[in-house]
Structure formats: C-alpha cells, structure tokens
Amino acid sequence: MASTPVTSTAEEKRAALRARLSGVADRGETAERYRRHSNPYVARMLDGLGMDVHYVRGAGTRLYDAEGNSYLDFAGAYGALPFGHNPPEIWEAISDLQQSAEPSLTLPSLLDASALLAERLAQAAPGHLNQVWQCNSGAEAVEASLKLARAATGRTLVISTRNSFHGKTLGALSATGRPRYQTPFGAPSPGFTHLPFGDADALKRAFDEHGDETAAFIVEALQGEGGIVPAPDGYLATARELCTRFGAKLIIDEVQTGLGRTGRLFACEHTAVVPDIMPLAKALGGGMVPIGAVLFGEDSLTEDFGLRHTSTFGGNAFCSRVGVRAVELLTADDQALVRQVAERGEYLLDGLRRVAAKHPDLVADVRGQGLLLGVQLSDDPDIHVSQGLFRSLADQEGLAGFLCGYLLRNEGIRLAPAYFANSVLRVEPPLTVTEEECDTLLAALDRGLGVIEQGDSRRFFAHLLPKTGPRDAEEAREQAVAQLPARPAVPDQPLRPSAGEPRWAFIAHPTDMASYESYDSRLGLPGEQVRVLFDRMNQCRNVDTAAAMLVGRCRVRTDTGESSYGEIYALPYGAQRLLDMPTARATALVQEAVDDAVARGAQLVGLGAYTSVVTANATALKDVKVPVTTGNAYTVAAAVDGLEQAAVQQGIRLDAACCVVLGGAGAIGLASSLLLAEKVGSLVLVGNPANRRRSQERLTAAAQAVVAHLAELGGNPAAGSLAWAVRARAAEGVDHARIAAELSKEGLLTWSLESEAVLPGGDLILAATSTPDQLIRPELVRQGAAVCDVSQPPNVGPQLKKARPDLKVVAGGLVEMPGRQDLGVDFGVPSGVTYACTAETMILAHRLHDPVVSHGEKLSVELVRMLRDEAQRLGYRLHLPDEHTDQPTGDPGHE
Numbered sequence: 001m002a003s004t005p006v007t008s009t010a011e012e013k014r015a016a017l018r019a020r021l022s023g024v025a026d027r028g029e030t031a032e033r034y035r036r037h038s039n040p041y042v043a044r045m046l047d048g049l050g051m052d053v054h055y056v057r058g059a060g061t062r063l064y065d066a067e068g069n070s071y072l073d074f075a076g077a078y079g080a081l082p083f084g085h086n087p088p089e090i091w092e093a094i095s096d097l098q099q100s101a102e103p104s105l106t107l108p109s110l111l112d113a114s115a116l117l118a119e120r121l122a123q124a125a126p127g128h129l130n131q132v133w134q135c136n137s138g139a140e141a142v143e144a145s146l147k148l149a150r151a152a153t154g155r156t157l158v159i160s161t162r163n164s165f166h167g168k169t170l171g172a173l174s175a176t177g178r179p180r181y182q183t184p185f186g187a188p189s190p191g192f193t194h195l196p197f198g199d200a201d202a203l204k205r206a207f208d209e210h211g212d213e214t215a216a217f218i219v220e221a222l223q224g225e226g227g228i229v230p231a232p233d234g235y236l237a238t239a240r241e242l243c244t245r246f247g248a249k250l251i252i253d254e255v256q257t258g259l260g261r262t263g264r265l266f267a268c269e270h271t272a273v274v275p276d277i278m279p280l281a282k283a284l285g286g287g288m289v290p291i292g293a294v295l296f297g298e299d300s301l302t303e304d305f306g307l308r309h310t311s312t313f314g315g316n317a318f319c320s321r322v323g324v325r326a327v328e329l330l331t332a333d334d335q336a337l338v339r340q341v342a343e344r345g346e347y348l349l350d351g352l353r354r355v356a357a358k359h360p361d362l363v364a365d366v367r368g369q370g371l372l373l374g375v376q377l378s379d380d381p382d383i384h385v386s387q388g389l390f391r392s393l394a395d396q397e398g399l400a401g402f403l404c405g406y407l408l409r410n411e412g413i414r415l416a417p418a419y420f421a422n423s424v425l426r427v428e429p430p431l432t433v434t435e436e437e438c439d440t441l442l443a444a445l446d447r448g449l450g451v452i453e454q455g456d457s458r459r460f461f462a463h464l465l466p467k468t469g470p471r472d473a474e475e476a477r478e479q480a481v482a483q484l485p486a487r488p489a490v491p492d493q494p495l496r497p498s499a500g501e502p503r504w505a506f507i508a509h510p511t512d513m514a515s516y517e518s519y520d521s522r523l524g525l526p527g528e529q530v531r532v533l534f535d536r537m538n539q540c541r542n543v544d545t546a547a548a549m550l551v552g553r554c555r556v557r558t559d560t561g562e563s564s565y566g567e568i569y570a571l572p573y574g575a576q577r578l579l580d581m582p583t584a585r586a587t588a589l590v591q592e593a594v595d596d597a598v599a600r601g602a603q604l605v606g607l608g609a610y611t612s613v614v615t616a617n618a619t620a621l622k623d624v625k626v627p628v629t630t631g632n633a634y635t636v637a638a639a640v641d642g643l644e645q646a647a648v649q650q651g652i653r654l655d656a657a658c659c660v661v662l663g664g665a666g667a668i669g670l671a672s673s674l675l676l677a678e679k680v681g682s683l684v685l686v687g688n689p690a691n692r693r694r695s696q697e698r699l700t701a702a703a704q705a706v707v708a709h710l711a712e713l714g715g716n717p718a719a720g721s722l723a724w725a726v727r728a729r730a731a732e733g734v735d736h737a738r739i740a741a742e743l744s745k746e747g748l749l750t751w752s753l754e755s756e757a758v759l760p761g762g763d764l765i766l767a768a769t770s771t772p773d774q775l776i777r778p779e780l781v782r783q784g785a786a787v788c789d790v791s792q793p794p795n796v797g798p799q800l801k802k803a804r805p806d807l808k809v810v811a812g813g814l815v816e817m818p819g820r821q822d823l824g825v826d827f828g829v830p831s832g833v834t835y836a837c838t839a840e841t842m843i844l845a846h847r848l849h850d851p852v853v854s855h856g857e858k859l860s861v862e863l864v865r866m867l868r869d870e871a872q873r874l875g876y877r878l879h880l881p882d883e884h885t886d887q888p889t890g891d892p893g894h895e
Helices: 009-022 027-038 040-049 088-100 112-124 138-153 170-175 179-185 200-213 235-246 303-308 317-358 389-395 399-411 435-453 471-482 513-518 527-538 575-580 583-599 632-650 667-677 689-712 721-731 736-746 755-761 799-803 836-847 861-874
Strands: 055-059 062-065 070-073 131-135 157-161 192-195 214-220 249-253 277-280 292-296 363-369 372-377 424-427 503-508 549-557 563-570 604-607 658-662 682-686 749-752 764-767 786-789 808-810 814-816 833-835
Touching (some): 088 317, 112 131, 112 292, 112 317, 131 138, 138 292, 157 200, 200 235, 214 235, 317 363, 317 372, 317 435, 389 399, 389 549, 399 424, 563 836, 575 583, 632 764, 667 682, 667 861, 682 689, 682 755, 689 721, 689 736, 689 749, 736 749, 749 755, 814 836, 833 836
Parallel strands (some): 157 192, 214 249, 249 277, 503 563, 503 604, 658 764, 682 749, 764 786, 786 808
Antiparallel strands (some): 372 424
C-alpha cells in the first residue's frame, strides 16, 4: 500500500486541530466509541471485512489515515463526492458565506440562496421541470416526490421495481423493492407494488389492470444498490408512454445518477425521456453538505403540496450556496466536467472489461454508465474447486466484500460492494478522477483477482490476522504454503445434482484446532489463528448471508450402483463456542443453516457434532420441510462394532468383560449400552456430574431401560453374564426396577457420576459424552483394555496412545466410504473415510420413499440394526486404522 508520510508544519497544525476537534487520541478510541455509542453492527461488519480504517484527512481522490498512508477512493461516498474530498471551490463558497454573514435559517421568509439554487437547477433540468423543492437528503427527496404525485393525481398506488433502492424513510423504503430490508420496519405501507426491473411487459400489464389507480411509477435509470444495472433499451420510453396515457406521474430517481455521474448531467438524458418528477441529492452537496432537491413541472404542483409539505432545514443558505457552486462547476464551459466523465467512464469501462477477460471464471459481468460501474464476481462456488474460504464466500456472495478489504489494506484502493448485490463491486470514484488513477485501480484489481484465482487464501486474508510470532516463523509458514499442491484445473462440467438423484446436506462445525485448519489448508495457519480469522469474518454477516459456509459438494456412489448428491456446510464456531452460546442463539444458527440447505434443494439434512447437541437432537428445530437426522443411530452401530473388534484384537472375552460407557444416559451412550449389554459380562453407566440429581435420575432410568431391553430378548448363545442374569430374573416375574437394583448390588449393572472411580475397572470403555474434556487419561485405564471413543472433541487425549501402547484405542465413529471414494472435504480424516454421522445422512438419502431418521433423545435399537444392514449393503465399512497410524478419534455426531 502506498504510504505518504506528512511532515509539513502546516499539516502538523491541521493534525493538532483535528485531534482537538475530535477529542480522540488514536484509531482504537474512535473504533471503540463507534461500537459503544454509534452503531455496533456496522462497526463489527467493517472490522470483519478489514475496512475499519480511521481517515484523518482527505484531498481530491485521496484519503489519509493517522499514519500517513494514502488511499485512492473509488467508493466515492456512493456518488456524494463529485469533486473529491475537500474541493477548494466548495470551501471557497463556504468562505464567501462566512465573510458575508448571510443568515442560514430564516424561515418564515423568502430565501435568497434557495431561490438562486432553484433557478440554476431549473435552467439545467430537461424539459419542463422548472419547479424545485429543497430538502436535506435523497430519501427526503423521494418522500416529497411520492407526495407530489399523490397530491397531483388524487390517487395512491405507487408502482416500483424489485431490487430498487429509493431510501430508508418509510415511504421511500416502501418503494424500495427489497422485502428483507422492509419487513423489520412494517414496510411496504399500503399503496405500493413492485415489478421486475426492466420488464416492459409486466409494466404494461400493471397499467392495464391498475392504471386508473396509479399515482406514479418510480424507477431508477440505472439501479445502483441493485447491482449497477442500467435500464434496458426502450424501458424508460415505455414507462413514459404508459404514465402519459393513464395520467400517472413518471418519477425517475436520480439521487445517485443525477448531476453528471453517468456522463450526462442527468441519466434520463441518455434516453431523451423527461420525467414528471425527478429527485436529486448526493452530488448536489459538492461532497461537503447534506442536501436534496426535487425537480418537477408546474403540472405536478398543487396547493396542498406547496403549503403542507415544508422543511425546517430545507433551503437553508449554507447548503444552498454550496449547491449553487456545485451546479456551477458541473455546468461550466458547456458541461466540460460532465463530458470528461463520459470519456473517463468509457476508458475505465474498457479497462475493467480487459481485466475481466483475464479472469473469466471470477468476473461474471462488467456494466454501468459513466463513472457508476459495477464488476460482478461469480457466485458459482465451482470455480473454486478445492474446498475452502473462497468457495464458501463465492457461494454466499461474500467474496466482493472481502476483496474490498483486501484491496484497501494491501493496495490502498477503496471500493465497496453494492448494497443489495453483494457480489458486485461498485466503482464510483469522484468525477475528477484521472486516467492515471484509473490505471492504478485496474492494476490493483487485476492483482487482487489473481490472488483469488491462485487460491492464495493465506495472502488474501492475512490483513485480518494480528501479526504474531517472529518473522522467521512467518516466512517458514509462507514457504510451507507455497509448497502446497497447485490449484486443480476447473472441471469442464461443474458438479450438479442429476435429475431424480437424492439430495442431502450435512451441517458440521470445527471440532478441534486441527479441524479448523482442515477447512482451508492453503491458509497455512495453525488452528487457533484460523479460529480467530473465522470469528472476525463472521462479524461482517449481513441479513442476506448465511452463517454456515458451504465447504464441499460431492456425489456418492454406492456398491449397489446408486448415487446421491450432497452439500456439506460448516458453522464457523467450535464445540466449546457453541456450548457457551445462549441455547436459543446456537439453535438459531443451526436452524438457519438447515433452512438454507433445504432452500438449495436438500431432501434430507444431517446434523454433526454439537449441531445435534445444541438442538436437543434436532427436536428444537422448527418447521423443517424435510427429514432431519442426527447421525446418532449409525454412530451407535459403528461404535459397538468398533469396540467389539477392538476387544477381539486384545483377546478380551465379551461375555465376561466389564464395559464402562461414558455418557451412558445420552442418546448414543444408552443405545450403545443396550446393544453391548446383550454380550458383555457387566456394564457400568457413567453420567455427567455437573447436575448430579438430574444425572442420577437419567442413569437410573437408563439402567432400567437396559433391563427392559434384555428381558425382551430371546435366547442368545453369545449372551454374557449380564444378559443371562436379567433373563433369569425376568422369567420369575421380577419387575425391571427391582432387577436393576439387585444387579447393581451384584456389580453386574451399575451407574456412577465419577468416571475416575470406575474407569480402572473397565475391560472395555466406550466414550460417548457431550463434554469436550479429555476424560480418559493414561493412568485411569486397565492394562490391555480396549477403548472406543465416539465423542467429538474426543474424550481420549493424544497422550493415551503414546503412554499406553498396551491399549487398543479406536475411533468407532469412522467408516470407510464405498470404494474408498473421497468426499473432497477434509474433516481431518484419511481420504476415503468419513464420520458415521455423515455416512448416516448418505445412507438415509436412499430411503426418502420411507424416511426413518435418528431424532430425539431415544434411539431405536431396530433403527440401529437397520442402518448397520443398509450400510453394509451399500458398501460402508468400519474403519480401524493400524494402531501405529496417528488418526483422529471420535465422531462429530453424538448426543
């Protein structure tokens, strides 16, 4: 980024003056004040994008921060900087006003400066627009335009277009065609309807049906916030003809496009269409003051409007004198500056198109007029083949915002996305921008797109991370990233669901620091820094983006020849973060992710890790139109199979073994206990000591459920001591509660809240808890025991295998995909391997005709057996890696 240190005495004086006026010492204090007292939501968003720069000085097209860094401003305050920052001509007008001592607020009286500005605007306006009403903003100008039309016609219906933007006051917002921004404020008010922008046939139908009710059609000649979209050829002419025929008023909103922005003084002049009413603002203030105006003809003026719509500050001398000077500058020398805008706009448009041609996969379109241009980035995640942040941001239309942050922090270029079209970069510099400055932008944008195209997420997001560690460590990390595999070529045919193919989605989240790293290996960052990055990025979510990131798409082919199409999402929060959140908020995040997946076409949604925990095994989700499964049932099947196979490898006889189940009262723990109880010698159920009374009650109920399950079984030659004892007592008619109590005394079926006390007695240990703590420590486990951990984060720490080579430790929640196919998503597991909860979602996708899912606190043993059989039929196999291979343990699907 260009740096311009300033040392002049005059500048030092100005800096001292700025500090005295603002009362702040540094950027940090400004940011904190803004968060605490101005707008914490905007503050967090700007921080998340890396756009929270505190500017202390502006001159022309340049802004400067406190360190003297220079930034080239191509955002241009959304069109409110026609002459750049602090234009001397405007300051001259202000100085003249100060010297003359002209009073600014003199209502009720005739306003000299206001009358002069009205005359200058009327002289410059097209057609018969010789009346001017002045106000303080664009939204206020739109409000006045609507009232003008209704008063003049005696009608109330206002037709507007979708994705339009006309302001944020209630009437202007009602005309704005974006429901997500209207609904929280009770808009639109009655009397507004919205049509597709540019659809002349829809406009004709609306007038045919409601022409005699219509007061006005309000439209932008070029939609700004909707994505820099010019009106199609002939559209405004059709609107003019319809409004004339039906006696309605044509309002062309030129708040952003008016006064030179598009290469004509007014954008409607490109089509020779003259509106009845034309609101203006932004450029009228010369980049210095807030001001708005409405231009209209005498045929739109009524006594009601003239006497009953007034403004305390509208037409004040201070703003009016600035407005007069702005109009003079724009109309001087036969509108020389406006003609220059047209030339400069063509130059910049051609340059942007050349840049787009170098990055055809990233840039979908370049469009606009004059110096109001838009660069639309592709929202197709398939252009970013490898999973990671670029893929997710493209899918959520969030890439443009982060590209703006990257360009600001790395290139000193200031851009902003369009308000309603998050994938569109708005290019809207001051009208005085030079060709050389345009070239600077083009080169910087080319480099920024190149970083994305190369998949260099480490470089792209580096400015969002605090500088940590010595420089040599940073260089070593950068070298490691440089050695990562090259970005794969874009496939000829992006992955899409086939007709009739089952569609599923899976919602997960990082379960440990290693899994944070796995979401984008090209970051080359340790998990803790990735977590910090995710936290910061998540601050900039707006109402149109989802919390969950799309991290992968895949097609799964089974051994039977069937296939399914899946999309995998990840919340940007780890297990502990989700647990620490208020339950309602965590549930809302999962609900939003599920709803988004369903909206994208998922016919079945699976939950993984703590997305299941925080939603009470999916029971807290509301109004989901498709089946939701927790993944718990197949996790149970895999856990029991894994523990039994580990026991065989350790030479442990199941029928005489003592099995300890951590989390024995939970959904996975209890279902696993029921199956294990059929074969083991004795069983110990361990609960959570955090809530002792409730845990004791749940464990007692779980023990009785084990008894009831064993009592209902027929003869089983492989049954262990526990099953035979239950069967014998049940045959004598003893009730289940009494059997459980008797077996507890005999040590065959016990329950406890103290894991450290009971773990040493276990030949077999199954961990299925919802705690992120590492409960199974080396000193607590019996010699030669078998341990299966399905908790995630794992209850088994990495030190257990190293300290106890005599143990067999397996991740019972890991299964091999049919044919060891790769999902293309790195969950921190070997290629061709996935978690059982993820596999359950894939398996159940083939049963949409007869949906059966894991849902709620209790799991059916019959469902577990069915899923085990279905998994085997389709080609899923338990994954038991070699004990010397360092593989992750645990499954993200658990209670």
